[in-house]
Amino acid sequence: MSLLSLITGAHTKRDEENELREIIRKEAKIGGRLFGPVPSNGRREFFCLNQDTWVWHEEWTDMQGLHHSITTRYDVRPNGILKAQDNQPYQYVGRDEAIRLCQAVSMYRRQVDAELYGIAA
Amino acid sequence: MSLFSLTGREKFHGIQTPEEALNRLDEVEINRRATMIGAVEYMLDVACLNPEVAKVIRPAFSPEHMNQVAPVVAANVVTGQAMQATVQHTPEQPVATQPQPEQIEHVAPQTVEEAPSAPVEQPSAQPEMDWVDAIAARAQEIHDNRGKFDVAA
Numbered sequence: 121m122s123l124l125s126l127i128t129g130a131h132t133k134r135d136e137e138n139e140l141r142e143i144i145r146k147e148a149k150i151g152g153r154l155f156g157p158v159p160s161n162g163r164r165e166f167f168c169l170n171q172d173t174w175v176w177h178e179e180w181t182d183m184q185g186l187h188h189s190i191t192t193r194y195d196v197r198p199n200g201i202l203k204a205q206d207n208q209p210y211q212y213v214g215r216d217e218a219i220r221l222c223q224a225v226s227m228y229r230r231q232v233d234a235e236l237y238g239i240a241a
Numbered sequence: 242m243s244l245f246s247l248t249g250r251e252k253f254h255g256i257q258t259p260e261e262a263l264n265r266l267d268e269v270e271i272n273r274r275a276t277m278i279g280a281v282e283y284m285l286d287v288a289c290l291n292p293e294v295a296k297v298i299r300p301a302f303s304p305e306h307m308n309q310v311a312p313v314v315a316a317n318v319v320t321g322q323a324m325q326a327t328v329q330h331t332p333e334q335p336v337a338t339q340p341q342p343e344q345i346e347h348v349a350p351q352t353v354e355e356a357p358s359a360p361v362e363q364p365s366a367q368p369e370m371d372w373v374d375a376i377a378a379r380a381q382e383i384h385d386n387r388g389k390f391d392v393a394a
């Protein structure tokens with residue numbers, strides 16, 4: 121929140137954008153924990169970017185000390201769920217992946233509701 | 242949001258009902274939650290277009306089933322190891338708990354299995370304040386580069 125908005129009480133567009141980013145950050149951290157422990161040298165985020173898009177981001181360091189990161193985007197379409205990943209073509213997710221993604225998404229909602237919005241399942 | 246707004250759990254201290262919680266949320270949070278809920282429901286609808294997926298998804302997300310497993314999930318989600326043990330000992334309820342480690346590779350290949358178990362000091366390349374934008378931008382970049390109609394068979 122900017123100093124100006126604190127003084128005037130006005131809620132600027134930038135304030136809202138910052139608050140939205142902060143909320144997504146919190147959601148993404150909660151989402152990253154849904155899949156078990158994250159390696160101490162790694163990072164995992166899973167979050168709802170917008171109405172149609174889910175993002176998985178993972179970073180890790182291999183045995184040679186090289187840093188890796190991979191971002192996976194799931195686009196939810198009326199006729200299926202498209203997956204886009206680094207260096208791979210778009211493809212519709214299969215049955216098993218769709219099921220697991222749905223599990224993760226449903227858990228995401230419940231856990232975010234409980235931890236961030238204070239609403240129990 | 243006022244100067245004296247509380248954040249996190251403090252904001253919701255003493256809340257008893259969802260309605261009370263919603264009353265404490267500001268407009269940004271309400272909109273975000275509405276987006277999140279809408280995205281979840283839309284995705285479930287899309288997934289359920291596939292009859293094979295629907296056969297698994299619909300029973301697994303019935304209110305009765307979720308009420309049964311929700312306390313287990315909530316209690317264990319913070320400690321991943323505990324969750325793993327819970328999943329392994331409740332084979333009749335695997336769907337509504339979290340994906341197991343071997344399943345992660347199907348969602349995000351090249352991730353968990355390749356991560357070394359020994360801790361290595363490796364701070365993230367992205368500063369904390371910028372990572373959402375960076376990841377979202379990367380996701381958008383992937384999307385733009387591939388194009389909406391570049392779909393593999």
